[in-house]
Amino acid sequence: MDKKGILVVVSGFSGAGKGTIMKRLLADYPDHYALSISATTREPRPGESHGREYFFVSQAEFEEMIEKDALIEYARYVDNYYGTPKDYVHRQLEAGRDVILEIEIQGALKVKAAYPDTLLMFVSPPNAEELRERLVNRGTEDAATIASRLKRAWQEAQGVEQYDYFVINDILEECVQEVHHIIRNEHARVARNHAVIENIRAQLKGFAEGE
Numbered sequence: 001m002d003k004k005g006i007l008v009v010v011s012g013f014s015g016a017g018k019g020t021i022m023k024r025l026l027a028d029y030p031d032h033y034a035l036s037i038s039a040t041t042r043e044p045r046p047g048e049s050h051g052r053e054y055f056f057v058s059q060a061e062f063e064e065m066i067e068k069d070a071l072i073e074y075a076r077y078v079d080n081y082y083g084t085p086k087d088y089v090h091r092q093l094e095a096g097r098d099v100i101l102e103i104e105i106q107g108a109l110k111v112k113a114a115y116p117d118t119l120l121m122f123v124s125p126p127n128a129e130e131l132r133e134r135l136v137n138r139g140t141e142d143a144a145t146i147a148s149r150l151k152r153a154w155q156e157a158q159g160v161e162q163y164d165y166f167v168i169n170d171i172l173e174e175c176v177q178e179v180h181h182i183i184r185n186e187h188a189r190v191a192r193n194h195a196v197i198e199n200i201r202a203q204l205k206g207f208a209e210g211e
């Protein structure tokens, strides 16, 4: 009963803890999920490496990917380009894995337009003050960048209604389980099971006619 994977977009304010949730989800369920690695023109943060968190590329390299139609979507976010390479996503979906794209809202809506059966999930901290504290405590951005990320968060908050699910990241372990269950349930939708249903119908027809 092998099926194609589901494309899942996870968005959320910068500092909402999406990255941590996704890492944990993959560690807990390595056979179920694949995480898409984006290309970006921003500088790596300390501890980040090329090909793990992102493919860190120059502006010229990024523009070449756009030209070659090698990206599912791309967007500009706080002065940098971010985009999702096509190849890997398609291969993982074919292999039956649910592919998670951790991308911001403009990209999420472009993916949904191109692939309408995409599941859109929005992750938020319990409140805005918590978000600010997480950004400050991360210690990787200067005050101006934190300010522009908070402004961007306010803009993104206007688009939450376009998502299918809203998940609060308060206790990490609970949040990971919630995300996992939402995706598993999505597999049970009638609309995603037409082939299996048709198959069972055909078999039943055979039984019925044999009687």
Ligand code: 5GP
Pocket: 011, 012, 013, 014, 038, 039, 042, 073, 074, 075, 077, 082, 083, 084, 102, 103, 104, 106, 107, 108
């Ligand atoms: P950060 O610089 O904090 O790693 O990411 C900034 C924002 O860019 C986050 O909201 C992240 O989800 C988003 N992002 C990361 N990769 C992509 C991508 O491939 N496409 C789009 N549209 N957004 C992305």
